[in-house]
Amino acid sequence: MKLPTQKGVIAAADSIAAILPPTPLLPVEIGGVKAYVKAENLQPIGAFKIRGGWWRLSNLSTDERGAGVVAVSSGNHAQGVAWAARRLGIKATIVMPRDAPEVKLANTKALGAELVLYDRAPKEQGGEDRDAVAAKLIEEQGGTLVHAFGDPWVIEGQGSAGIEAKAQLGTAPSRFVACCGGGGLAAGLALSCPDAAVHVVEPEGWDMVGQALRAGKIVEAGADAPKTICDALQPTATKAINLELLKGRAEVGVAVTDEEVRAAQRWAFANLRMVVEPGGAAALAAALAGKVPVDEGTVIMITGGNADPVAFAGTIGG
Incomplete structure (x- = not known):
């Protein structure tokens, strides 16, 4: 099995730089300390996932593309894969939860992907295992699984954000x-800048990496x-490849509450004039709440801006 490497992260960064401009690295002040935010919510699909999707699909063989x-x-991730697939002329089938935000379902479909919906309730409540749904699809119709975080090329692609921030x-x-x-993303960033500390931030009750x-x-x-408003941050477990890359590299993980996330969304809107979805605001929430250290070399990842309009309006007006 391929293992992600720093060399691969650098190659991914070069490939992505050839098709996409760098996302802004914006100076901010948190607790009187200057730091930076990396605005991945301004990617064409509104999230950093375009990086891993592009790098994974770019590395498929001719037969695999077919x-x-x-x-x-x-x-x-659905939109990242769909965007790359459309650009490369590859058929994409995306397994998505029925309760995913409507904006994400609509955007993925608009990019030309075929959607297969599943119920992500617990199994004992009639829910389905999303990986099993995907495996059955591949068994029936073929194709390559592009895992959202456990794929080595995806990890390298996400790490390209670190190469970009360093530059x-x-x-x-x-x-x-x-x-x-x-x-x-955390694993990719750890590879991109081996001497940088990496703080993982997850929703309270869903801190499976931590x-x-x-x-x-x-x-x-x-x-x-x-329940959490951070719909993008709800995998039921990490994968062995991610855990191995983060062991000895990641700092002790922290968890943020829904209210801390909402406060970060409001802060980003007021101070950066940005729309940030809940999951994309988790890292900023931890910094604003004093749950992670911040210094002048800190880069806080704002990872997504695909907010549900009604929910976002309620947050901003709350």
């Missing part, structure tokens, strides 16, 4: 604060995991 790809996503700063960041679902790092093994989310 057979198409299958991905599983609540929306942002924009003119020096390696001292630390990254990263929104974390399964750990693909728990895995503390336990030294994969931890599954329980059936009683709480």
Whole structure:
């Protein structure tokens, strides 16, 4: 099996730079300290996931391209894969939860992908295993699975954001604060800048990467995991490849509440004039709440802007 490498991250950054402009690295002040935010919400699909989608699909063989790809996503990875597939002329089938934000479902379909919907309730409540749904599709129609965070090329692609930030700063960041679902972005950032600290930030009750790092093994989310507004950050567990890359590299993970996330969305709107979805605001929420250290070399990842309009209006007006 291929292992992600820093060399691969650099190659991914070169490939992405050839088709996309760098996202802004914006100076901010948090607690009287200057830091930076990396505005990945301004990508063409509104999220950093375009990086991993592009790099993975770019590395498919001719035969693999002909057979198409299958991905599983609540929306942002779906759009990243669909965007890359349309540009490269590859058929994409995306397994998405029925309760994904309508804006993400509509955007993925508009990019030309075929949607297969599933119920992400717990199994004992009649829910479906999204990986099993994807596996059945591949068995029936063929294709390559493009995993949202456990794919080595996807990890390298996400890490390209770190290469970009380093070039924009003119020096390696001292630390990254990263929104974390399964750990693909965090693992990629760890590879991109080996001397930078990496802080993973997850929703309260869904800190499966943080728990895995503390336990030294994969931890599954329980059936009683709480609801969270961070729909993009709800994998039930990380993968072995992500855990291995983050062991000894990631700092102790932190979790943020829905209210802290909403406060970060409001802050970004008021101070940066930006629309940020809940999952995309988690890292900023941790910084604003004082849950992670911030210094002048800190890069806080704003990872997505695909906010549900009604929910966002309620947050901003709240």
